[in-house]
Amino acid sequence: xxxxxxxxxxxxxxxxxxxxxxxxxxxxxxxxxxxxxxxxxxxxxxxxxxxxxxxxxxxxxxxxxxxxxxxxxxxxxxxxxxxxxxxxxxxxxxxxxxxxxxxxxxxxxxxxxxxxxxxxxxxxxxxxxxxxxxxxxxxxxxxxxxxxxxxxxxxxxxxxxxxxxxxxxxxxxxxxxxxxxxxxxxxxxxxxxxxxxxxxxxxxxxxxxxxxxxxxxxxxxxxxxxxxxxxxxxxxxxxxxxxxxxxxxxxxxxxxxxxxxxxxxxxxxxxxxxxxxxxxxxxxxxxxxxxxxxxxxxxxxxxxxxxxxxxxxxxxxxxxxxxxxxxxxxxxxxxxxxxxxxxxxxxxxxxxxxxxxxxxxxxxxxxxxxxxxxxxxxxxxxxxxxxxxxxxxxxxxxxxxxxxxxxxxxxxxxxxxxxxxxxxxxxxxxxxxxxxxxxxxxxxxxxxxxxxxxxxxxxxxxxxxxxxxxxxxxxxxxxxxxxxxxxxxxxxxxxxxxxxxxxxxxxxxxxxxxxxxxxxxxxxxxxxxxxxxxxxxxxxxxxxxxxxxxxxxxxxxxxxxxxxxxxxxxxxxxxxxxxxxxxxxxxxxxxxxxxxxxxxxxxxxxxxxxxxxxxxxxxxxxxxxxxxxxxxxxxxxxxxxxxxxxxxxxxxxxxxxxxxxxxxxxxxxxxxxxxx
Amino acid sequence: xxxxxxxxxxxxxxxxxxxxxxxxxxxxxxxxxxxxxxxxxxxxxxxxxxxxxxxxxxxxxxxxxxxxxxxxxxxxxxxxxxxxxxxxxxxxxxxxxxxxxxxxxxxxxxxxxxxxxxxxxxxxxxxxxxxxxxxxxxxxxxxxxxxxxxxxxxxxxxxxxxxxxxxxxxxxxxxxxxxxxxxxxxxxxxxxxxxxxxxxxxxxxxxxx
Numbered sequence: 090x091x092x093x094x095x096x097x098x099x100x101x102x103x104x105x106x107x108x109x110x111x112x113x114x115x116x117x118x119x120x121x122x123x124x125x126x127x128x129x130x131x132x133x134x135x136x137x138x139x140x141x142x143x144x145x146x147x148x149x150x151x152x153x154x155x156x157x158x159x160x161x162x163x164x165x166x167x168x169x170x171x172x173x174x175x176x177x178x179x180x181x182x183x184x185x186x187x188x189x190x191x192x193x194x195x196x197x198x199x200x201x202x203x204x205x206x207x208x209x210x211x212x213x214x215x216x217x218x219x220x221x222x223x224x225x226x227x228x229x230x231x232x233x234x235x236x237x238x239x240x241x242x243x244x245x246x247x248x249x250x251x252x253x254x255x256x257x258x259x260x261x262x263x264x265x266x267x268x269x270x271x272x273x274x275x276x277x278x279x280x281x282x283x284x285x286x287x288x289x290x291x292x293x294x295x296x297x298x299x300x301x302x303x304x305x306x307x308x309x310x311x312x313x314x315x316x317x318x319x320x321x322x323x324x325x326x327x328x329x330x331x332x333x334x335x336x337x338x339x340x341x342x343x344x345x346x347x348x349x350x351x352x353x354x355x356x357x358x359x360x361x362x363x364x365x366x367x368x369x370x371x372x373x374x375x376x377x378x379x380x381x382x383x384x385x386x387x388x389x390x391x392x393x394x395x396x397x398x399x400x401x402x403x404x405x406x407x408x409x410x411x412x413x414x415x416x417x418x419x420x421x422x423x424x425x426x427x428x429x430x431x432x433x434x435x436x437x438x439x440x441x442x443x444x445x446x447x448x449x450x451x452x453x454x455x456x457x458x459x460x461x462x463x464x465x466x467x468x469x470x471x472x473x474x475x476x477x478x479x480x481x482x483x484x485x486x487x488x489x490x491x492x493x494x495x496x497x498x499x500x501x502x503x504x505x506x507x508x509x510x511x512x513x514x515x516x517x518x519x520x521x522x523x524x525x526x527x528x529x530x531x532x533x534x535x536x537x538x539x540x541x542x543x544x545x546x547x548x549x550x551x552x553x554x555x556x557x558x559x560x561x562x563x564x565x566x567x568x569x570x571x572x573x574x575x576x577x578x579x580x581x582x583x584x585x586x587x588x589x590x591x592x593x594x595x596x597x598x599x600x601x602x603x604x605x606x607x608x609x610x611x612x613x614x615x616x617x618x619x620x621x622x623x624x625x626x627x628x629x630x631x632x633x634x635x636x637x638x639x640x641x642x643x644x645x646x647x648x649x650x651x652x653x654x655x656x657x658x659x660x661x662x663x664x665x666x667x668x669x670x671x672x673x674x675x676x677x678x679x680x681x682x683x684x685x686x687x688x689x690x691x692x693x694x695x696x697x698x699x700x701x702x703x704x705x706x707x708x709x710x711x712x713x714x715x716x717x718x719x720x721x722x723x724x725x726x727x728x729x730x731x732x733x734x735x736x737x738x739x740x741x742x743x744x745x746x747x748x749x750x751x752x753x754x755x756x757x758x759x760x761x762x763x764x765x
Numbered sequence: 766x767x768x769x770x771x772x773x774x775x776x777x778x779x780x781x782x783x784x785x786x787x788x789x790x791x792x793x794x795x796x797x798x799x800x801x802x803x804x805x806x807x808x809x810x811x812x813x814x815x816x817x818x819x820x821x822x823x824x825x826x827x828x829x830x831x832x833x834x835x836x837x838x839x840x841x842x843x844x845x846x847x848x849x850x851x852x853x854x855x856x857x858x859x860x861x862x863x864x865x866x867x868x869x870x871x872x873x874x875x876x877x878x879x880x881x882x883x884x885x886x887x888x889x890x891x892x893x894x895x896x897x898x899x900x901x902x903x904x905x906x907x908x909x910x911x912x913x914x915x916x917x918x919x920x921x922x923x924x925x926x927x928x929x930x931x932x933x934x935x936x937x938x939x940x941x942x943x944x945x946x947x948x949x950x951x952x953x954x955x956x957x958x959x960x961x962x963x964x965x966x967x968x969x970x971x972x973x974x
Binding site for chain 2: 434437438441442444445446448449450451452453456457458459
């Protein structure tokens with residue numbers, strides 16, 4: 090054991106949690122709360138490798154389209170070693186067979202399995218072993234249904250059903266759970282950066298399909314391990330297959346780090362934008378405030394003399410009452426005047442009648458009758474004489490009485506008329522005066538009313554002006570408050586992940602620097618596997634270089650697989666890397682790096698690689714027959730060293746492959762034949 | 766119901782007969798005036814006794830002719846309170862306002878002031894007419910000067926003669942009958958005053974102060 094390993098082991102003697110607490114300067118409970126908050130779990134186990142071999146693969150159904158025959162594919166009785174799915178020509182179902190195997194192993198069909206072809210399959214089954222246990226995964230597919238189960242095969246005794254599924258989603262879930270559990274693997278978290286500066290990246294959890302992809306070497310060589318180089322997946326796969334301890338913990342901490350940094354970055358962007366917005370808004374507020382202040386200064390305070398109005402009101406009320414009284418008095422007086430007038434008329438009529446009567450009497454008395462009014466007989470002179478002497482009427486002979494009190498009566502009548510006339514005049518004057526008074530009062534009331542109305546209008550204007558002024562003042566105050574608010578620098582509160590926080594023992598006054606705890610945790614965790622990682626990688630590198638020579642890559646003077654993982658190559662004296670070499674070299678490197686990892690881990694009893702791989706179309710790239718030969722030789726040698734290793738190669742049949750893979754260990758569609 | 770004495774009625778009638786008659790000359794009996802019909806006498810007497818009805822007629826005349834004198838006269842009648850002071854109510858009979866004038870007329874006849882005659886048929890007089898003597902004309906002139914209280918009758922009689930024009934008694938009665946207050950008065954009841962109606966007409970003409 091190296092010194093480094095010994096030191097690492099000694100370091101491990103201090104608990105991980107305690108180390109973080111000590112180094113970060115926070116209490117252990119705070120660290121625990123932090124880890125719980127972000128769901129960071131300890132994963133100190135190195136992992137015990139399990140060996141997986143496919144034993145049987147089959148699928149059947151009915152083709153549709155150009156060919157409509159029933160089909161069945163079966164590759165049975167597989168065990169450790171190198172196996173082949175070969176066809177003389179392309180387009181004979183080799184890729185589909187591989188994709189179905191992937192579907193059954195990963196639990197999820199990839200986009201490379203055409204949906205049309207996928208729908209042809211009615212049944213599929215994968216029999217496999219995990220160490221000494223055997224399992225059978227069987228699946229049936231209907232028009233809209235997928236059902237199946239995983240059974241533990243117990244030989245002569247009845248098989249037991251490990252799990253069942255009734256949909257594609259359930260199938261993926263069931264298979265994922267099975268393998269993660271069997272192989273002791275954790276889902277790997279990593280961080281994916283967002284393409285937008287205003288959106289934080291997010292933690293991405295790679296499940297079983299991502300990990301399983303590492304076991305299939307296809308024709309895309311972008312990543313050294315697995316299907317994608319993004320989100321740090323190759324690094325995680327490398328460390329997982331090396332069997333390093335604390336890998337998933339470290340991955341989770343790094344993912345959290347990435348996420349928080351991204352969030353902080355986004356918050357900075359938002360903060361900057363927010364600051365700019367606030368600056369602009371402050372400018373707008375200040376401009377508006379200046380205008381409003383000027384407007385306010387230009388407006389005089391409205392004045393209203395309510396005393397004057399009250400006086401008017403009092404006078405109006407007094408006049409109103411007086412007018413009512415005056416009106417009643419006027420009506421009374423007019424009635425009286427009417428009565429007085431009637432009396433005068435009566436008196437006057439009497440007087441007129443008296444005067445007329447007197448005049449008429451005088452007139453007619455001075456005229457002697459000339460004839461009888463009845464018979465018109467002439468009146469004689471004697472009759473006239475008799476009337477004169479005896480004061481008897483010449484016509485009717487009645488006594489004629491002279492009354493001489495007419496003057497007294499006249500005087501009396503004239504006096505009455507004078508008196509009633511005087512009274513009439515008095516009454517007329519009185520009525521006139523009362524009318525005048527009433528008229529004046531009516532006018533006063535009208536005048537006061539008009540004045541009050543004017544006051545009311547003024548008051549209304551004052552009210553309106555006051556309301557406007559108040560509104561303006563309110564607006565100025567509001568803007569001043571806003572100005573103050575926008576002048577004050579504001580800190581954007583960092584967002585927290587949606588984790589329920591245990592605040593039972595949190596001190597209200599304590600401010601926890603979570604980033605400090607996080608960075609400390611990352612360092613502590615890394616330190617737990619760093620030395621071992623370096624040691625293992627050194628071994629792996631030695632093994633890779635050794636394999637390179639065997640597979641036609643002798644121009645490599647040195648190779649160095651780093652922890653992240655990059656493959657640095659010293660080729661013909663010049664430094665290069667995996668991504669810069671040819672596809673043919675990439676294929677060989679992917680294979681031999683994986684083999685090197687498996688070999689080193691096997692030797693040390695570490696690692697979580699299940700010990701099989703599927704290689705698709707190794708001859709597709711520009712590998713010359715010798716190099717391919719050497720590659721296959723290398724694989725065969727490895728199988729000897731690792732007796733449980735299983736390698737399945739799907740390819741167009743080449744003499745090299747046919748020479749290496751025994752016919753008992755291959756399916757070969759010859760000529761125009763289909764594999765299924 | 767009479768508010769006047771016989772002699773008052775007589776003097777009034779005298780004025781109406783003298784001022785209301787048509788002048789004649791060369792009558793063999795020396796009469797100088799002719800007054801045709803009792804109906805005409807009643808009609809003219811009605812206007813003398815009802816100054817408000819006369820004022821109404823004056824306003825009609827004003828509207829007919831446009832002559833301001835009629836309007837002014839109507840105004841004066843109201844201003845002088847003549848409807849109150851001078852009205853002598855009459856009763857509405859079948860053929861209009863009526864009062865028995867025999868007594869008053871007898872007085873005038875007996876004093877030789879008026880000669881009454883009529884058209885006879887079947888021993889009844891069908892129509893009356895009156896002749897005016899020179900004495901009555903002179904008397905009226907003299908007493909008007911002597912007794913100022915009689916001056917009103919002189920002026921009034923001349924006015925009603927002017928208003929009547931050449932219309933006969935029936936035509937005058939018919940004209941007077943046209944007025945609703947007159948026409949709708951129940952038979953046997955007193956014809957009411959139309960003073961307020963005249964005042965309203967004058968108000969409409971903006972004449973009442």
